């Protein structure tokens with residue numbers, strides 16, 4: 001299609017989520033949080049008692065997920081089978097479960113059409129791990145956002161603290177490193193930059209600087 005897409009891929013805690021939301025807001029484009037879909041598949045399976053390693057059932061679940069993203073004043077509300085699960089899917093345990101179901105080709109395949117349906121006028125900012133490599137390989141602008149493991153863990157701890165959760169930095173470092181390894185080493189759609197991706201290391205950069213840099217990339221493509 002000729003609807004433009006900016007893909008933002010990278011490891012957990014690199015600031016992709018914040019950057020993608022701000023970028024979509026600045027451009028007035030739609031926003032796809034693909035990680036939320038993997039989190040929703042994991043949550044739905046845990047609620048329905050489907051074993052996370054049961055690939056065929058997990059694939060069916062992914063393809064038939066009953067989910068709604070409702071835009072509101074306090075941000076986007078995520079509704080699964082009529083339940084508001086906006087907070088539940090953000091829990092660390094759900095992120096870890098998501099990275100386990102994300103290794104299943106059946107689940108990735110089951111989510112593909114749903115992700116591509118987000119590409120509507122006037123444009124889309126897509127946040128994930130394989131947006132530039134698999135889901136939108138023809139995207140005119142692909143960004144791969146990284147940051148050091150220490151910085152990502154520190155940011156994550158700050159984020160949790162704002163939600164009133166006290167997390168241990170060492171435990172966070174360990175969880176992030178484990179999740180990165182699982183995402184980078186899986187056979188299907190591993191976390192890696194597309195050949196034509198712009199690499200951006202956000203270590204030591206504040207979010208506004210990162211956003212300005214990406215907006216420059218965007219205007220250079222138009």
Ligand code: C5P
Nearest residue numbers: 034035036038098099102128129130183
């Ligand atoms: O980005 P977020 O932390 O919400 O993603 C949760 C997990 O979902 C990731 O650790 C990754 O395993 C998986 N994921 C993926 N492909 C995407 C987005 C997320 O495999 N495009």
